[in-house]
Amino acid sequence: MTESAVHSDITTTSPRKRLADLPWIKGLQADYQAVFVKEWSPYFGAVVIVLITSALMASGFFWGVFGGLKLLGNYFNNLIGLGPVLGIKSELESPLMNRIAILDICLVIGAFSAALLSGQFRISRPPKLEYLWAALGGSFMGIGASLAGGCTTGGFFTPVMFSSPAGWAMWVGLLAGAFIGLKLLLWTMEHIQWGMVAPPRSEVPFGRSYYTPAGFLVILLVLYWATSWFHSEDTRLVSRAVLVLAGFGLGFTLHRSRFCFSRVFREPFMTGEGEMTKAMILALALGVPAGSLLLKGGLVDPYLAIPATFWTGSVVGGLIFGIGMVFAGGCASGSLWRVGEGHVKLMVAVFFFAWIGAIASAVFKKLGLTSKEMNLDLVEESAVGIQAYLPDLFAGWGWAYAVGFGIMLVWYLLVRYNESTEKFTVF
Numbered sequence: 083m084t085e086s087a088v089h090s091d092i093t094t095t096s097p098r099k100r101l102a103d104l105p106w107i108k109g110l111q112a113d114y115q116a117v118f119v120k121e122w123s124p125y126f127g128a129v130v131i132v133l134i135t136s137a138l139m140a141s142g143f144f145w146g147v148f149g150g151l152k153l154l155g156n157y158f159n160n161l162i163g164l165g166p167v168l169g170i171k172s173e174l175e176s177p178l179m180n181r182i183a184i185l186d187i188c189l190v191i192g193a194f195s196a197a198l199l200s201g202q203f204r205i206s207r208p209p210k211l212e213y214l215w216a217a218l219g220g221s222f223m224g225i226g227a228s229l230a231g232g233c234t235t236g237g238f239f240t241p242v243m244f245s246s247p248a249g250w251a252m253w254v255g256l257l258a259g260a261f262i263g264l265k266l267l268l269w270t271m272e273h274i275q276w277g278m279v280a281p282p283r284s285e286v287p288f289g290r291s292y293y294t295p296a297g298f299l300v301i302l303l304v305l306y307w308a309t310s311w312f313h314s315e316d317t318r319l320v321s322r323a324v325l326v327l328a329g330f331g332l333g334f335t336l337h338r339s340r341f342c343f344s345r346v347f348r349e350p351f352m353t354g355e356g357e358m359t360k361a362m363i364l365a366l367a368l369g370v371p372a373g374s375l376l377l378k379g380g381l382v383d384p385y386l387a388i389p390a391t392f393w394t395g396s397v398v399g400g401l402i403f404g405i406g407m408v409f410a411g412g413c414a415s416g417s418l419w420r421v422g423e424g425h426v427k428l429m430v431a432v433f434f435f436a437w438i439g440a441i442a443s444a445v446f447k448k449l450g451l452t453s454k455e456m457n458l459d460l461v462e463e464s465a466v467g468i469q470a471y472l473p474d475l476f477a478g479w480g481w482a483y484a485v486g487f488g489i490m491l492v493w494y495l496l497v498r499y500n501e502s503t504e505k506f507t508v509f
Contacts, residue, residue, distance in 0.1 A: 118199040118297075118338075124361035127339025132365050134331050135243065136372045141324045143181060144244070144387035145332070146236030147414035148227040148439060150183030151432065155224075155440025168444035182236075184322055185329040186418060191304060192333025193422025198297030200338070201290060204283070208427040211277030215270075215409040220431035222406025223414065224439025228446055229466060230255070230399025231389020233414035234343035234407070237396065242366055243373040245472045245482050246388040250489055251396035252403075259404015260347040264508040267408055304330050333419050342416035344407040354504040356497040363494050370486050374479060385461065388469045390454045395466030410435070 135145045154177065156170045165172060177183040197203035208216075223233065230237035230252050238256060241249030304326060312323035335341070345358040377384045391399065407413045410431035412420055417435065420428040446452040454462040461469040472482035500506045 118196070119201065122335075122339040124339050124341055124358050125364055127335050127341040128361040128365035129368065130335045130339075131332065131341065132368045132372060134328050134335070135240070135369065136376065138324070138328050139243070139373060139376045139382045141321075142382055142386075143325065143328075144236075144240050144382075145185065145328075146182045146232055146240060146387070147186055147189075147418065148182075148233045148236055148435075150177070150180055150186035151414070151436035152440045152443055153177060153180050153183050155436035155438075156444075158437055159440055159444075164441070168441060169448060170440075170444060179318065179322070181322065181325055184325040185332070188304070188326050188329025189333035189336070189415065189418050190422045191300060192330035192335075193337040193419035194333075195297045195300040195304075195330070195422075196334045196337035197423040198293045198300065201293055203293065203424050205424045206283070206426060207281045208425075209278050209280050211274065212411075212427050213430055214277075215267075216411070216427045216430035217434045219406045219408065219410025220417075220434030221438040223403050223410060223431070223435045224406075224437070225442045226255075226259075226399045226401070226403025226406055227414070227435075227439055228399070228442040228452065229391065229395045230403060231391040231395060231452075233403065235413075235415050236387070237389060237391070237399065237403075239343070239366075239369075240387045241389065242486065243369040244384060244387050245370065245374060245377065245486065246392070247470050247472060247475070247485070248389055248392040248396045248467070250486075251391075251393040252400035253489075255397040255400020255402075256347050256404040259401040259406075260344075260408055261351050261404075261508065262401070263405040263408030264348065264351050266405065268508060301330075332415070333422060336415060336419040337423065342419075343413035344411070344416050347404060348408055350497055350500050351506060351508045353509070354500055354507045356501045359497045360494065363490050363497075367487070367490055370483070374483075377473075378479075384471050384473075385469055388471060389467075390462040390464045390469045391452075391467040392470040393467055395452070395464070398466070406435075 138145055153174060156165070156174055157177075159165050159168060159170055160172065160174070164170075177187065194203065227233045227237060231248070232238070232240070232252075234252075234256065238249045238252045241252070243249075308323045308326040311319040311326065314320055339361075341361065342358065343362070346362040347359075349355045349357075350359055376382055389395070407416075410417060410428070412428055412431065414435065417428045417432050421432055443452070451465045454464050461471075461474075463469070472485060473479050476482055476485075496506075
Protein backbone atom coordinates (compact mmCIF):
# COMPACT_ATOMS: atom_id res chain seq x y z
CA MET A 83 0.00 0.00 0.00
CA THR A 84 1.44 3.42 -0.98
CA GLU A 85 1.90 6.27 1.48
CA SER A 86 -0.92 8.20 -0.17
CA ALA A 87 -3.26 5.22 0.13
CA VAL A 88 -2.48 4.83 3.85
CA HIS A 89 -3.10 8.52 4.39
CA SER A 90 -6.38 8.27 2.48
CA ASP A 91 -7.51 5.30 4.61
CA ILE A 92 -6.75 7.12 7.88
CA THR A 93 -8.52 10.29 6.83
CA THR A 94 -11.63 8.46 5.62
CA THR A 95 -12.01 6.41 8.82
CA SER A 96 -14.75 8.04 10.91
CA PRO A 97 -14.02 9.18 14.47
CA ARG A 98 -16.78 6.86 15.69
CA LYS A 99 -15.11 3.85 14.05
CA ARG A 100 -11.71 4.78 15.43
CA LEU A 101 -13.25 5.15 18.91
CA ALA A 102 -15.00 1.78 18.63
CA ASP A 103 -11.67 0.12 17.82
CA LEU A 104 -10.08 1.25 21.10
CA PRO A 105 -9.40 -1.73 23.40
CA TRP A 106 -11.13 -0.21 26.44
CA ILE A 107 -14.23 0.58 24.38
CA LYS A 108 -14.32 -3.02 23.20
CA GLY A 109 -14.02 -4.07 26.84
CA LEU A 110 -17.02 -1.94 27.78
CA GLN A 111 -19.01 -3.46 24.94
CA ALA A 112 -18.09 -6.96 26.12
CA ASP A 113 -19.20 -6.13 29.66
CA TYR A 114 -22.48 -4.70 28.35
CA GLN A 115 -23.07 -7.89 26.38
CA ALA A 116 -22.38 -10.04 29.45
CA VAL A 117 -24.75 -8.10 31.74
CA PHE A 118 -27.54 -6.89 29.46
CA VAL A 119 -27.58 -9.13 26.37
CA LYS A 120 -26.33 -12.63 27.14
CA GLU A 121 -28.77 -14.82 29.08
CA TRP A 122 -28.01 -15.12 32.79
CA SER A 123 -27.68 -18.51 34.41
CA PRO A 124 -30.99 -19.57 36.01
CA TYR A 125 -28.99 -20.44 39.12
CA PHE A 126 -27.73 -16.87 39.37
CA GLY A 127 -31.28 -15.67 38.76
CA ALA A 128 -32.51 -17.90 41.58
CA VAL A 129 -30.00 -16.38 44.02
CA VAL A 130 -30.99 -12.83 43.09
CA ILE A 131 -34.69 -13.66 43.43
CA VAL A 132 -34.10 -15.02 46.94
CA LEU A 133 -32.14 -11.89 47.89
CA ILE A 134 -34.95 -9.62 46.69
CA THR A 135 -37.75 -11.64 48.29
CA SER A 136 -35.77 -11.81 51.55
CA ALA A 137 -35.40 -8.02 51.46
CA LEU A 138 -39.17 -7.79 51.01
CA MET A 139 -39.72 -10.05 54.03
CA ALA A 140 -37.30 -7.96 56.11
CA SER A 141 -39.39 -4.90 55.17
CA GLY A 142 -42.61 -6.59 56.31
CA PHE A 143 -43.84 -7.48 52.81
CA PHE A 144 -43.95 -10.63 50.67
CA TRP A 145 -43.89 -11.47 46.97
CA GLY A 146 -47.18 -12.25 45.31
CA VAL A 147 -48.77 -11.72 41.90
CA PHE A 148 -52.41 -12.82 41.94
CA GLY A 149 -53.64 -10.27 44.48
CA GLY A 150 -52.63 -7.35 42.29
CA LEU A 151 -54.08 -8.86 39.12
CA LYS A 152 -57.31 -9.73 40.94
CA LEU A 153 -57.65 -6.07 41.92
CA LEU A 154 -57.39 -5.07 38.25
CA GLY A 155 -59.95 -7.77 37.42
CA ASN A 156 -62.31 -6.28 40.00
CA TYR A 157 -61.93 -2.89 38.35
CA PHE A 158 -62.93 -4.46 35.02
CA ASN A 159 -65.90 -6.26 36.58
CA ASN A 160 -67.14 -2.97 38.01
CA LEU A 161 -66.64 -1.34 34.61
CA ILE A 162 -68.84 -3.90 32.80
CA GLY A 163 -71.47 -3.96 35.56
CA LEU A 164 -70.66 -7.31 37.19
CA GLY A 165 -69.39 -5.77 40.41
CA PRO A 166 -72.74 -5.52 42.26
CA VAL A 167 -73.70 -9.06 41.20
CA LEU A 168 -70.44 -10.48 42.53
CA GLY A 169 -70.45 -8.39 45.69
CA ILE A 170 -67.37 -6.37 44.68
CA LYS A 171 -66.95 -3.01 46.38
CA SER A 172 -67.70 0.01 44.23
CA GLU A 173 -64.73 1.87 45.69
CA LEU A 174 -61.55 -0.14 45.23
CA GLU A 175 -58.03 0.49 46.42
CA SER A 176 -55.80 2.29 43.94
CA PRO A 177 -53.40 -0.08 42.13
CA LEU A 178 -50.60 2.31 43.08
CA MET A 179 -51.44 1.81 46.75
CA ASN A 180 -52.01 -1.94 46.64
CA ARG A 181 -48.77 -3.66 47.62
CA ILE A 182 -49.07 -6.63 45.26
CA ALA A 183 -50.29 -4.49 42.34
CA ILE A 184 -47.23 -2.25 42.71
CA LEU A 185 -44.99 -5.32 42.51
CA ASP A 186 -46.86 -6.52 39.40
CA ILE A 187 -46.66 -3.18 37.61
CA CYS A 188 -42.98 -2.72 38.39
CA LEU A 189 -42.21 -6.33 37.44
CA VAL A 190 -43.54 -5.63 33.93
CA ILE A 191 -41.55 -2.39 33.78
CA GLY A 192 -38.39 -4.19 34.90
CA ALA A 193 -38.83 -6.84 32.21
CA PHE A 194 -39.54 -4.13 29.62
CA SER A 195 -36.31 -2.34 30.52
CA ALA A 196 -34.35 -5.61 30.33
CA ALA A 197 -35.93 -6.45 26.97
CA LEU A 198 -34.92 -3.05 25.57
CA LEU A 199 -31.35 -3.26 26.86
CA SER A 200 -30.92 -6.78 25.47
CA GLY A 201 -32.51 -5.88 22.14
CA GLN A 202 -35.19 -8.54 22.63
CA PHE A 203 -38.29 -6.36 22.80
CA ARG A 204 -40.69 -7.10 19.99
CA ILE A 205 -44.45 -7.28 19.60
CA SER A 206 -44.83 -11.03 19.06
CA ARG A 207 -48.16 -12.29 17.73
CA PRO A 208 -49.00 -16.00 18.04
CA PRO A 209 -51.01 -18.24 15.68
CA LYS A 210 -54.78 -17.77 15.98
CA LEU A 211 -55.34 -20.94 18.01
CA GLU A 212 -52.88 -19.73 20.65
CA TYR A 213 -55.25 -16.87 21.53
CA LEU A 214 -57.85 -19.45 22.50
CA TRP A 215 -55.31 -21.38 24.57
CA ALA A 216 -54.22 -18.13 26.22
CA ALA A 217 -57.79 -17.31 27.24
CA LEU A 218 -58.43 -20.87 28.43
CA GLY A 219 -55.12 -21.14 30.26
CA GLY A 220 -55.45 -17.73 31.88
CA SER A 221 -58.96 -18.62 33.06
CA PHE A 222 -57.80 -21.90 34.59
CA MET A 223 -54.94 -20.08 36.30
CA GLY A 224 -57.40 -17.59 37.78
CA ILE A 225 -59.68 -20.33 39.11
CA GLY A 226 -56.75 -22.32 40.49
CA ALA A 227 -55.18 -19.32 42.20
CA SER A 228 -58.53 -18.44 43.77
CA LEU A 229 -58.76 -21.88 45.37
CA ALA A 230 -55.09 -22.12 46.38
CA GLY A 231 -54.93 -18.62 47.84
CA GLY A 232 -52.30 -17.59 45.31
CA CYS A 233 -50.44 -18.50 42.13
CA THR A 234 -47.08 -20.20 41.71
CA THR A 235 -45.62 -17.22 43.55
CA GLY A 236 -48.10 -16.50 46.35
CA GLY A 237 -49.47 -20.03 46.66
CA PHE A 238 -46.27 -22.06 46.27
CA PHE A 239 -42.95 -20.18 46.45
CA THR A 240 -43.71 -17.62 49.15
CA PRO A 241 -45.55 -20.04 51.51
CA VAL A 242 -42.62 -22.46 51.26
CA MET A 243 -40.27 -19.60 52.21
CA PHE A 244 -42.65 -18.91 55.10
CA SER A 245 -42.37 -22.60 56.16
CA SER A 246 -45.98 -23.45 55.35
CA PRO A 247 -47.02 -26.90 54.07
CA ALA A 248 -49.62 -25.11 51.94
CA GLY A 249 -46.81 -24.31 49.50
CA TRP A 250 -45.80 -27.96 49.27
CA ALA A 251 -49.43 -29.02 48.90
CA MET A 252 -49.77 -26.69 45.91
CA TRP A 253 -46.50 -28.15 44.59
CA VAL A 254 -48.19 -31.55 44.43
CA GLY A 255 -51.11 -30.07 42.51
CA LEU A 256 -48.83 -28.15 40.15
CA LEU A 257 -46.87 -31.29 39.27
CA ALA A 258 -50.07 -33.19 38.53
CA GLY A 259 -51.54 -30.26 36.63
CA ALA A 260 -48.44 -29.82 34.47
CA PHE A 261 -48.49 -33.53 33.59
CA ILE A 262 -52.20 -33.53 32.73
CA GLY A 263 -51.91 -30.22 30.90
CA LEU A 264 -49.12 -31.55 28.67
CA LYS A 265 -51.15 -34.69 27.90
CA LEU A 266 -54.12 -32.51 26.89
CA LEU A 267 -51.94 -30.14 24.87
CA LEU A 268 -50.36 -33.07 23.04
CA TRP A 269 -53.85 -34.33 22.15
CA THR A 270 -54.81 -30.93 20.71
CA MET A 271 -51.62 -30.82 18.64
CA GLU A 272 -52.49 -34.21 17.13
CA HIS A 273 -56.18 -33.47 16.46
CA ILE A 274 -56.53 -29.72 15.85
CA GLN A 275 -54.90 -28.19 12.78
CA TRP A 276 -56.82 -24.92 12.52
CA GLY A 277 -55.11 -21.67 13.40
CA MET A 278 -51.58 -23.04 13.71
CA VAL A 279 -49.90 -20.81 11.10
CA ALA A 280 -47.85 -18.06 12.73
CA PRO A 281 -48.44 -14.51 11.43
CA PRO A 282 -45.57 -12.41 10.03
CA ARG A 283 -43.27 -10.92 12.66
CA SER A 284 -44.34 -7.44 13.73
CA GLU A 285 -41.92 -4.55 13.71
CA VAL A 286 -41.67 -2.31 16.75
CA PRO A 287 -42.79 1.32 16.36
CA PHE A 288 -39.27 2.72 16.83
CA GLY A 289 -35.81 1.68 15.68
CA ARG A 290 -33.59 -0.74 17.54
CA SER A 291 -30.95 1.97 17.80
CA TYR A 292 -33.12 3.61 20.45
CA TYR A 293 -33.45 0.48 22.58
CA THR A 294 -30.39 1.02 24.76
CA PRO A 295 -31.03 4.68 25.70
CA ALA A 296 -34.73 3.90 26.20
CA GLY A 297 -33.87 1.01 28.51
CA PHE A 298 -31.58 3.16 30.65
CA LEU A 299 -34.20 5.93 30.68
CA VAL A 300 -36.72 3.48 32.14
CA ILE A 301 -34.24 2.63 34.92
CA LEU A 302 -33.72 6.33 35.72
CA LEU A 303 -37.47 6.97 35.82
CA VAL A 304 -38.01 4.04 38.19
CA LEU A 305 -35.22 5.30 40.46
CA TYR A 306 -36.83 8.75 40.46
CA TRP A 307 -40.21 7.18 41.28
CA ALA A 308 -38.83 5.18 44.20
CA THR A 309 -36.77 8.13 45.51
CA SER A 310 -39.70 10.55 45.39
CA TRP A 311 -41.86 8.10 47.34
CA PHE A 312 -39.10 7.44 49.85
CA HIS A 313 -38.82 11.17 50.61
CA SER A 314 -42.60 11.72 50.65
CA GLU A 315 -44.41 12.97 53.74
CA ASP A 316 -47.01 10.22 53.21
CA THR A 317 -45.85 7.25 55.31
CA ARG A 318 -47.67 4.81 53.03
CA LEU A 319 -45.64 6.00 50.05
CA VAL A 320 -42.42 5.80 52.06
CA SER A 321 -43.08 2.18 52.97
CA ARG A 322 -43.98 1.31 49.39
CA ALA A 323 -40.82 2.73 47.82
CA VAL A 324 -39.11 -0.59 48.45
CA LEU A 325 -41.89 -2.32 46.48
CA VAL A 326 -41.10 -0.24 43.41
CA LEU A 327 -37.44 -1.26 43.49
CA ALA A 328 -38.20 -4.88 44.40
CA GLY A 329 -40.78 -5.30 41.63
CA PHE A 330 -38.44 -3.76 39.07
CA GLY A 331 -35.55 -5.93 40.24
CA LEU A 332 -37.67 -9.07 40.05
CA GLY A 333 -38.87 -8.28 36.54
CA PHE A 334 -35.35 -7.48 35.34
CA THR A 335 -33.93 -10.65 36.90
CA LEU A 336 -36.72 -12.91 35.67
CA HIS A 337 -36.23 -11.67 32.13
CA ARG A 338 -32.46 -11.84 32.06
CA SER A 339 -32.37 -15.36 33.53
CA ARG A 340 -35.54 -16.44 31.65
CA PHE A 341 -36.73 -17.74 35.02
CA CYS A 342 -40.23 -19.18 34.80
CA PHE A 343 -42.19 -21.28 37.29
CA SER A 344 -44.09 -22.88 34.43
CA ARG A 345 -40.83 -24.26 33.01
CA VAL A 346 -39.93 -25.55 36.49
CA PHE A 347 -42.90 -27.91 36.45
CA ARG A 348 -43.34 -28.39 32.70
CA GLU A 349 -39.88 -29.05 31.26
CA PRO A 350 -39.07 -32.35 33.05
CA PHE A 351 -42.31 -33.82 31.68
CA MET A 352 -41.96 -32.24 28.22
CA THR A 353 -38.27 -32.54 27.30
CA GLY A 354 -36.57 -34.13 30.31
CA GLU A 355 -34.54 -30.94 30.79
CA GLY A 356 -34.24 -30.08 34.48
CA GLU A 357 -32.00 -27.01 34.74
CA MET A 358 -34.83 -24.60 35.59
CA THR A 359 -36.24 -27.06 38.11
CA LYS A 360 -32.87 -27.43 39.81
CA ALA A 361 -32.56 -23.63 39.89
CA MET A 362 -35.90 -23.50 41.70
CA ILE A 363 -34.72 -26.12 44.18
CA LEU A 364 -31.65 -23.98 44.81
CA ALA A 365 -33.87 -20.94 45.37
CA LEU A 366 -35.93 -22.84 47.94
CA ALA A 367 -32.83 -24.31 49.60
CA LEU A 368 -31.57 -20.75 50.12
CA GLY A 369 -34.95 -19.16 50.73
CA VAL A 370 -36.24 -21.44 53.48
CA PRO A 371 -33.35 -20.82 55.93
CA ALA A 372 -33.26 -17.11 55.00
CA GLY A 373 -36.97 -16.86 55.63
CA SER A 374 -36.74 -18.78 58.90
CA LEU A 375 -34.11 -16.36 60.22
CA LEU A 376 -36.40 -13.43 59.50
CA LEU A 377 -39.40 -15.25 60.97
CA LYS A 378 -37.54 -16.26 64.14
CA GLY A 379 -36.21 -12.73 64.45
CA GLY A 380 -39.76 -11.37 64.52
CA LEU A 381 -39.19 -9.15 61.46
CA VAL A 382 -42.29 -10.50 59.74
CA ASP A 383 -45.52 -12.18 60.87
CA PRO A 384 -45.30 -15.87 59.89
CA TYR A 385 -49.00 -15.96 59.03
CA LEU A 386 -48.83 -12.85 56.82
CA ALA A 387 -48.37 -14.79 53.57
CA ILE A 388 -49.84 -18.19 54.49
CA PRO A 389 -53.20 -18.85 52.79
CA ALA A 390 -55.97 -20.71 54.64
CA THR A 391 -55.99 -23.45 51.99
CA PHE A 392 -54.01 -26.36 53.42
CA TRP A 393 -54.54 -28.84 52.09
CA THR A 394 -57.58 -29.21 49.82
CA GLY A 395 -57.54 -25.76 48.27
CA SER A 396 -53.79 -25.87 47.70
CA VAL A 397 -53.79 -29.27 45.96
CA VAL A 398 -56.93 -28.77 43.85
CA GLY A 399 -56.06 -25.17 43.07
CA GLY A 400 -52.54 -26.18 42.11
CA LEU A 401 -53.83 -28.88 39.79
CA ILE A 402 -56.16 -26.47 37.97
CA PHE A 403 -53.47 -23.78 37.85
CA GLY A 404 -50.92 -26.29 36.52
CA ILE A 405 -53.17 -27.24 33.60
CA GLY A 406 -53.79 -23.56 32.89
CA MET A 407 -50.15 -22.50 32.86
CA VAL A 408 -49.30 -25.18 30.29
CA PHE A 409 -51.93 -23.87 27.86
CA ALA A 410 -51.17 -20.22 28.65
CA GLY A 411 -47.46 -20.75 28.06
CA GLY A 412 -46.39 -19.18 31.33
CA CYS A 413 -47.09 -18.96 35.05
CA ALA A 414 -48.15 -15.75 36.80
CA SER A 415 -44.77 -14.02 37.08
CA GLY A 416 -43.56 -15.64 33.85
CA SER A 417 -46.55 -14.26 31.96
CA LEU A 418 -45.92 -10.78 33.34
CA TRP A 419 -42.27 -10.61 32.33
CA ARG A 420 -43.15 -11.88 28.87
CA VAL A 421 -45.75 -9.12 28.63
CA GLY A 422 -42.87 -6.72 29.22
CA GLU A 423 -41.03 -8.41 26.34
CA GLY A 424 -44.00 -7.86 24.00
CA HIS A 425 -45.73 -11.26 23.80
CA VAL A 426 -49.37 -10.72 22.79
CA LYS A 427 -50.42 -14.25 23.76
CA LEU A 428 -49.32 -13.66 27.34
CA MET A 429 -51.12 -10.30 27.37
CA VAL A 430 -54.32 -12.21 26.61
CA ALA A 431 -53.48 -14.83 29.25
CA VAL A 432 -52.85 -12.17 31.90
CA PHE A 433 -56.14 -10.43 31.10
CA PHE A 434 -58.16 -13.63 31.54
CA PHE A 435 -56.10 -14.61 34.58
CA ALA A 436 -57.03 -11.30 36.22
CA TRP A 437 -60.65 -11.19 35.06
CA ILE A 438 -61.73 -14.80 35.62
CA GLY A 439 -59.63 -14.94 38.79
CA ALA A 440 -61.54 -11.96 40.18
CA ILE A 441 -64.87 -13.57 39.26
CA ALA A 442 -63.87 -16.95 40.72
CA SER A 443 -62.64 -15.35 43.95
CA ALA A 444 -65.94 -13.54 44.40
CA VAL A 445 -68.02 -16.63 43.56
CA PHE A 446 -66.03 -18.91 45.88
CA LYS A 447 -66.40 -16.39 48.67
CA LYS A 448 -70.16 -16.17 48.10
CA LEU A 449 -70.38 -19.97 48.19
CA GLY A 450 -68.48 -19.99 51.47
CA LEU A 451 -65.52 -21.96 50.11
CA THR A 452 -62.84 -19.36 50.77
CA SER A 453 -64.52 -17.28 53.49
CA LYS A 454 -62.08 -17.24 56.40
CA GLU A 455 -62.73 -17.47 60.13
CA MET A 456 -60.44 -17.56 63.15
CA ASN A 457 -60.56 -20.94 64.90
CA LEU A 458 -59.80 -21.82 68.52
CA ASP A 459 -56.09 -22.16 67.72
CA LEU A 460 -56.13 -18.52 66.53
CA VAL A 461 -55.38 -19.43 62.92
CA GLU A 462 -57.61 -18.75 59.93
CA GLU A 463 -59.54 -21.59 58.38
CA SER A 464 -61.90 -21.96 55.45
CA ALA A 465 -63.90 -24.72 53.79
CA VAL A 466 -60.85 -25.60 51.66
CA GLY A 467 -58.22 -25.64 54.40
CA ILE A 468 -56.43 -23.88 57.23
CA GLN A 469 -53.40 -21.67 57.75
CA ALA A 470 -50.64 -24.15 58.50
CA TYR A 471 -47.17 -23.21 59.79
CA LEU A 472 -44.67 -26.07 60.10
CA PRO A 473 -42.86 -24.83 63.26
CA ASP A 474 -46.23 -24.64 65.04
CA LEU A 475 -47.38 -28.01 63.72
CA PHE A 476 -44.14 -29.71 64.86
CA ALA A 477 -43.51 -27.52 67.92
CA GLY A 478 -40.13 -26.41 66.62
CA TRP A 479 -37.90 -25.87 63.61
CA GLY A 480 -36.14 -29.25 63.53
CA TRP A 481 -38.88 -31.22 61.83
CA ALA A 482 -39.90 -28.16 59.80
CA TYR A 483 -36.44 -28.12 58.22
CA ALA A 484 -36.46 -31.89 57.82
CA VAL A 485 -39.75 -31.88 55.91
CA GLY A 486 -38.80 -29.01 53.64
CA PHE A 487 -35.30 -30.15 52.78
CA GLY A 488 -36.44 -33.77 52.53
CA ILE A 489 -38.94 -32.85 49.80
CA MET A 490 -36.30 -30.78 48.01
CA LEU A 491 -33.85 -33.68 48.05
CA VAL A 492 -36.40 -36.17 46.68
CA TRP A 493 -37.45 -33.64 44.01
CA TYR A 494 -33.83 -33.07 42.96
CA LEU A 495 -33.06 -36.80 42.75
CA LEU A 496 -36.15 -37.45 40.62
CA VAL A 497 -35.32 -34.57 38.29
CA ARG A 498 -31.69 -35.68 38.01
CA TYR A 499 -32.81 -39.28 37.28
CA ASN A 500 -35.27 -38.06 34.64
CA GLU A 501 -32.58 -35.97 32.93
CA SER A 502 -30.59 -39.15 32.38
CA THR A 503 -33.43 -41.53 31.54
CA GLU A 504 -36.44 -39.40 30.41
CA LYS A 505 -38.68 -41.88 32.24
CA PHE A 506 -41.22 -39.20 33.17
CA THR A 507 -41.45 -37.36 29.84
CA VAL A 508 -44.82 -37.09 28.10
CA PHE A 509 -43.71 -36.22 24.56
